[in-house]
Each structure stands twice: as structure tokens, then as C-alpha cells.
Amino acid sequence: MKFLSKVVVSSMSVVAMYVLASLLVDNWLQPKKISSFSTTKSPYDTSPFTKVYPEVLAQQSKISQDDIYLTIKTCEKNHKTRLPLIFKTWWTGIRQQAYFFTDTDDEAITKQTDGHLIVTGCGKTHAPWWCHMDDDNYVNPSLLVKALNQYNWEEPFYVGRPSREGVQYRRYKGQRVPLYFATTGAGMCISRNMSELMVPWMRNGSFVQTCKDLSQPDDVTFGFIATNRLGINLTRRNDFNSHIQNLAKVPTEELLSQVVLSYHLRNVINITDPAFPFNEDRSRLLSYHCKKYPETEWCPKDSKAI
Incomplete structure (x- = not known):
């Protein structure tokens, strides 16, 4: 799958799972279905269709242990030092609800926890954002940083550009469901909170x-x-561009301000006085690139600005 194998611009793992233990299982481990789109726009979203993020219940009369999803963040160097103590003590009383997130696969622990060991890259990167690009993209790193700085990575953000306008419909487990998504052909970024x-x-x-x-x-x-x-609303960025668009229609004067x-x-994009x-x-x-960085060694000396 591309999602698992493509090169990323800012790699990020699904870590910091300690916050999940305080959430009720029904509100995130088994998210509730939302039957329809809301046309109410969020302050961060410019897409024509948005969704309202389901609120986590503030109060619950009583919960049982089954209502808790407990995660333990660890790493390879602690597999044989800290985990044995956990396994020997409190883990035995909550083993069905406990999951371990680590940076390296460990067959013995996977077997001992009945498959509750999840490899995430823990301890190797804690980037606030994860961005996924295709290999036919050109990314402007400084503009990407500037774009993402407009959003709070401690909140759930799903940033990108849809491949077409409007909502598509497909079948999912026998039901007709709406689809509105960011194409990875234009790049896609998610915040750590979203992950x-x-x-x-x-x-x-x-x-x-x-x-x-979903067959997709x-x-x-x-x-x-x-x-x-x-x-989670799709936060649309019109400066993320894919080959699905007519790229020649990107205004020449706006080319240098495009993130992707x-x-x-x-x-292809329309370049005046191309260098090659x-x-x-x-x-x-x-x-x-030569228009943007004319000092590049392999660019012709007479490269003209856009």
C-alpha cells in the first residue's frame, strides 16, 4: 500500500498514546458512525463539505475496565528491562485492555501480549506533523512549514486538497457512504493529534x-x-497541487507561492522563458527550480525570474 511505503516529507509515528487511556472506548476505539455531512464550515476549512467532530462525553455515570483503552509507550532498549516488571505485576489485571507501542518488532512480546504489541517508530521521531507526498510532487519546504504553522498540531488536522469538487459515494459494508478526501497526489499532512x-x-x-x-x-x-x-474536517489547501488538475492554469505569478x-x-505548469x-x-x-533558486550549480547562468 502506498500509505505504508511512500517517502514522507516529515515522518511521524502514532505515538504519545498516553492521552488515549483517558478516552472512552466508544468514542475513539470504535468511533460512532455519522450519517450525514454538515454544510457548516469550520474556521479552518474551506472545503464545500465538512464534518463536525464528535464530542467526547464529558461525564459518564460509571465505566468498567472494558471502557478503558490503555497504552504503554516503550522502546526496544526497555523490552528486557522495564517490561518484565510490568508483565509480572499490574499488567496481568488489565491485559485485555493494554497495548504496547514500540519502535521494534518483538515476536516474544507479541506472543505474550496476544498481539498487543504495535510497532510505531516510538522514540525515533516525535514530529508535530506527518506529511505524505507522491513521487511526482515538488515540495517547497519553507512554504510547507509556513502553511502548517497556521494550524495547531495539538488539535486534529487533516490538510490537503481533494482530487475533485463535491462528495463521491461508494459502498462500505453494504452501505452507501460519502467520500471526501485529500488526494496524496497533491500531498497530505496530518497533525500528531490527528494521528x-x-x-x-x-x-x-x-x-x-x-x-x-471500501474497495478504494x-x-x-x-x-x-x-x-x-x-x-474530522478536511482543511483544504489550494496551494497543494496534483497532476489531476490542469496545471497550466496555475497563474504564473502564483507559481512561487505554491506549496506542492x-x-x-x-x-505541466506554464513556465515563461524556461531554463531548459x-x-x-x-x-x-x-x-x-531554477526560477526559484537561480544560484543552483546546474542552473543556466541566465535563468530568469518568474
Whole structure:
């Protein structure tokens, strides 16, 4: 699956799971279905269709142990030092609700916990954002940072651009469901908070199974989980561009302000006075780079600004 294998710009793991133990199982481990879209726009969303994030119940008369999803963040160096003490003591009384998040697979612990060991890359990166790009993208890192700084990574954010306007409909487990998603062809970013909410949909093959149940690729499935299952608005960025668009229509004067660009065959951006002939620069991104960074060693000395 592309979601699992493509190169990322800012890799991020689904860690910091300690916050999940305070949430009720019914509100995140088994998210409630939301039957319809709301046309009320959030202050962060410019998409034509949004979802209202389901509020976590503030009060619950009584809960049982089954209402708790307990996570323990660990790492490889602690597998044989700290975990044995846990296994020997309090874990035995809550083993069905306890999950371990770590950075390395461990067959012995997986067996001991009945499959409750989840490899996340814990301890190797704690980036506030995770961004997923395709290999036909051109990313402007400084503009990406500037764009993401407009949002609070401690809140659930799903940032990108849909492949088409409006909502699509597909079948999911016998039901007709709406789909509104960010295409990875234009790049997609999620906040750390969002990644935490995605955990139950990503572990133990759940994501792959949802792809199969929906009969859709990874980016569509991700959007389905985010907007339809979790109720997180897609925060639309029109400066994220994919080859699905007519790239020649991106105004020339706005090219340098685009966060993500792309190309496909002859669907390319319109560059005035390109630095290279088309047969040497079919994507037009070499010329674009020289317009943006004319001091680059391999750029012609007479590269002109856009």
C-alpha cells in the first residue's frame, strides 16, 4: 500500500498514546458512525463539505475496565528491562485492555501480549506533523512549514486538497457512504493529534482491511476514516497541487507561492522563458527550480525570474 511505503516529507509515528487511556472506548476505539455531512464550515476549512467532530462525553455515570483503552509507550532498549516488571505485576489485571507501542518488532512480546504489541517508530521521531507526498510532487519546504504553522498540531488536522469538487459515494459494508478526501497526489499532512485519533484504524492490519471493505486506494480510505468515521474536517489547501488538475492554469505569478506542484505527461505548469528545452525538462520542474533558486550549480547562468 502506498500509505505504508511512500517517502514522507516529515515522518511521524502514532505515538504519545498516553492521552488515549483517558478516552472512552466508544468514542475513539470504535468511533460512532455519522450519517450525514454538515454544510457548516469550520474556521479552518474551506472545503464545500465538512464534518463536525464528535464530542467526547464529558461525564459518564460509571465505566468498567472494558471502557478503558490503555497504552504503554516503550522502546526496544526497555523490552528486557522495564517490561518484565510490568508483565509480572499490574499488567496481568488489565491485559485485555493494554497495548504496547514500540519502535521494534518483538515476536516474544507479541506472543505474550496476544498481539498487543504495535510497532510505531516510538522514540525515533516525535514530529508535530506527518506529511505524505507522491513521487511526482515538488515540495517547497519553507512554504510547507509556513502553511502548517497556521494550524495547531495539538488539535486534529487533516490538510490537503481533494482530487475533485463535491462528495463521491461508494459502498462500505453494504452501505452507501460519502467520500471526501485529500488526494496524496497533491500531498497530505496530518497533525500528531490527528494521528492519535487514527490509531484504531491503523493497527493490526485494520487500515488494509478498510481499504478492502471500501474497495478504494489508500488516500481515499484515509479520507473516509478521517471525515466519515472520525468526523474530522478536511482543511483544504489550494496551494497543494496534483497532476489531476490542469496545471497550466496555475497563474504564473502564483507559481512561487505554491506549496506542492506536480506533473504528468504534458500536464505541466506554464513556465515563461524556461531554463531548459522541453525534451530536457518534460516536467518543467527543473526550470521551475531554477526560477526559484537561480544560484543552483546546474542552473543556466541566465535563468530568469518568474
